[in-house]
Amino acid sequence: MKILVTVTEVAIADDEFEINDTSIDETYLTFDLNEWDTYAIEEAVQLQETEDEIEVVTATVGPERVEETIRTALAKGADRAVRIWDESLEGETMIDPSRKAQLLAGVVEDEQPDLVLSGVQSGDVALGATGVALAEQVGFEWGAVVNQLDLDGDTARVHRELEGGVEELTEIELPAVLTIQTGINEPRYASLRGIRQAQSKPLDVRSPADLGVELEAASLELTDLVVPESESDTDLFEGAPEETAAQLAELLEEKGVGA
DSSP states (O other): OEEEEEOOEEEEEOSSOOEETTEEOGGGEEEEEOHHHHHHHHHHHHHHHHSSSOEEEEEEEOOGGGHHHHHHHHHTTOSEEEEEOOGGGTTOSOOOHHHHHHHHHHHHHHHOOSEEEEESSOTTTOOOOHHHHHHHHHTOEEEEEEEEEEEETTEEEEEEEOGGGOEEEEEEESSEEEEEOTTSSOOOOOOHHHHHHHTTSOEEEEOTTTTTOOOOOOOOOOOOOOOOOOOOOOOOOOSOHHHHHHHHHHHHHHHTTTO
16 A cells, blocks of 8 residues: 655744745745644554555655755655656746646656545645645545544545534545644654664655646736734733732723623
């Protein structure tokens, strides 16, 4: 059995940063493996530890810089990795989910996995669409926002988190794409041994042409980047505890708290 885990690198901005046109200078950014994807990797590795003969492969879209991040996934237990990129993608301000799904579909076609796991969303742009778009591209069954997963032969039994705190239990026939929610497991730290082993694990670089993918025209473009305005209204109570408690009680009564 083969599990393909799609992963992405996210940019985390410092508390203080400067915006230059449609980007933040890399001196203010820290790059890391997307949080949701760490849960997808852990789920795949846990399945590998409990089931016989499972290979875990990761796939990502990104320039050479992301290889350090991919090595983190390998250090956590993935067997090998695929990175997709070429010069035609260099100038894009944002790779939209449909184009990313096209590229990942080329990896699915090449690898023929039985199961594809993807984080529900990325921590930076948070569109939450790549996994489902990939399922549509490759014609797989799919389940979104999965917080529990059990395999039974060619069937995945999943719990899905729905609106209003409702959970859905459903069975999905493999091959399938599942988007994984945080909290499904406890992602492991990369051990020193795992980090060392990751340096020698295969990491293949493929272009869209290598995968037989002819990309459609981009449908999304990042046109502006601004810091959102925030407003705060703070009441500071001064004096003895009895006085501040009375002031707080009066304010809560005015706001209708407990009414």
